[in-house]
Amino acid sequence: MTKMIEVNRVRKSFKDVDVLEDISFSVAEGEKVALLGPGGSGKSTILKIILGIIEADAGSVNLCGTDMVGVSADERQKTLRNVGMAFQQGALFDYMTVAENLTFAMEHMTSKTPKQMEDKITSLLEGVKLGKTKNMLPHELSGGMKRRVGIARALATDPKVAIFDEPTSGLDPVTSTIILNMIDALIDGDKGKTSLLCTTNVEIGIRYADRVILVNEGIVAADGPWRDLLLDGPEWVRNFLSVRLIGLDQDYAVELDLPQKFIDAHW
Numbered sequence: 001m002t003k004m005i006e007v008n009r010v011r012k013s014f015k016d017v018d019v020l021e022d023i024s025f026s027v028a029e030g031e032k033v034a035l036l037g038p039g040g041s042g043k044s045t046i047l048k049i050i051l052g053i054i055e056a057d058a059g060s061v062n063l064c065g066t067d068m069v070g071v072s073a074d075e076r077q078k079t080l081r082n083v084g085m086a087f088q089q090g091a092l093f094d095y096m097t098v099a100e101n102l103t104f105a106m107e108h109m110t111s112k113t114p115k116q117m118e119d120k121i122t123s124l125l126e127g128v129k130l131g132k133t134k135n136m137l138p139h140e141l142s143g144g145m146k147r148r149v150g151i152a153r154a155l156a157t158d159p160k161v162a163i164f165d166e167p168t169s170g171l172d173p174v175t176s177t178i179i180l181n182m183i184d185a186l187i188d189g190d191k192g193k194t195s196l197l198c199t200t201n202v203e204i205g206i207r208y209a210d211r212v213i214l215v216n217e218g219i220v221a222a223d224g225p226w227r228d229l230l231l232d233g234p235e236w237v238r239n240f241l242s243v244r245l246i247g248l249d250q251d252y253a254v255e256l257d258l259p260q261k262f263i264d265a266h267w
């Protein structure tokens, strides 16, 4: 199977803080993966290293077949055309309308005609239930709306790989569910698309993907199907995953399809 993201023995320190000590994982074409870990564990740093926004101190990253370490600016730009990233902070251009933000991405990353861009904007904004916001500026939108525009922008370029950094953090549960369902609908409608969703929120992570990669204290603490890790992972992993889940309503736990053994033990 083709690997779209390969992170191999990556290390990264900021000043004297070792954030990433030894990170390795890969994501195959068409795979949907959640990258989980406590706040400050280095999830966003991993994503920025994958995109070549920051440089690793050691190790290698391969993105869509391109070795991103020591890559030329041109080659990197070309590779990034295959990737859509929704940043944790939204990162919309404040002085551009919603439609202009999406157009800007498409003009730089694709060869779509103006008509194709317009159609894409219409269908994506309708997909994220923001059909009426085309001509609005980011400051006129709520936090959740801005997040949805960031997601639409990440997907506007029809990327092979879509990366979402904390798409729901700081949002209420209802808005979070709307956003997650929206991402799901957009990703599942395109079977070949590879995606990585990064979050501290275990519930969001396990709703998004069967496979989770759990980062803690600079290393990959676990990587596999979350149901297996929840029941049989190392103690820290079981605790990290279960803390958030055991507080849930029992009907909801059933809806999430938590393992029966876990439900029997906690409700």
Ligand SMILES: Nc1ncnc2c1ncn2[C@@H]1O[C@H](COP(=O)(O)OP(=O)(O)OP(=O)(O)O)[C@@H](O)[C@H]1O
Binding pocket: 014, 015, 019, 037, 038, 039, 040, 041, 042, 043, 044, 045, 046, 088, 166, 199, 200
């Ligand atoms: N450019 C930087 N300069 C200095 N330290 C940084 C920089 N970027 C990240 N860090 C540090 O690296 C650590 C990991 O940060 P990072 O943002 O990757 O974590 P995270 O897992 O994404 O956290 P959160 O869940 O809160 O988003 C933090 O201690 C942070 O202060």
Ligand SMILES: [Mg+2]
Binding pocket: 043, 044, 045, 088, 165, 166
């Ligand atoms: Mg982060």
